[in-house]
Amino acid sequence: MSNRQVKPKTEGWTQKKDESGKPLLQFAEPKRGKPPLHLADIEPADRGATVKDLGIEAFRAKQLATHYFTHYTSDPEKMTDLPKAGREELVGKVLPRVLTEVKRLQTDDGKTIKFLWRLFDGALVESVLMRYTNRITLCISSQAGCGMNCPFCATGQAGLVRNMSAGEIVDQIVRANEIIAAGGLGKSKHEDERVNNIVFMGMGEPLANYNKVMSAIRTMVEPQPNGLGMSARNITVSTVGLVPGILKLADEDLPLTFALSLHAPDDELRDDLIPVNS
């Protein structure tokens, strides 16, 4: 007799299965075009050389980083320290708009905003901005869709569209900071209020996009103006349990916060709810 105590309510759930009836897991992303190169895709030490390859003087990399990571803008009109002639083209090469806002839903008290973003290739992702008493949290996506096929999750049922680039992951935070600075999350308590808590609990399984997620995290913790200067402890990587990724993460020299979504009190039920468990 099974000692299972809890049965999931599975009515209405659907799940993609293979020929033998096992839930399909999708680790490899379908082939799609690459997002445009963005400053946040490039390690700080390599930025000077990379912008030089694009025909831009190396010292401009720091000016652009200051605008983006400190003033949260990609708007050439606001970058008056750059020469007016050719400014738009220069900014477009290094800080292309990688997220287009499609929809914004805000709670009546103004303290929570859900964003729907379109990526360059039409893929859609979400992020959620939440004001609490002592922090501002942003729940971010790491993949468009997800290949983990958890039957209770609408994202999982759509399958994996593609991995997000580091620039796309970071831009969710910069765009949120831009909106906070413009008063979009209600009255600020102080002038330089911004997102100070990140949870990777939006679309996607972050450890299935390990390299891009870690590159984005390194930019988040890099001091301003080359990064967002966030505390690693305030960045939570949440996983359904990809063991090789967990082991790699443990070896990183970063005091990140880690969350494992169990979803079930025993292995048998977890096999149903989180197919990668088996």
Ligand code: SF4
């Ligand atoms: S890993 Fe997360 S995003 Fe992916 S299907 Fe499962 S619950 Fe949904």
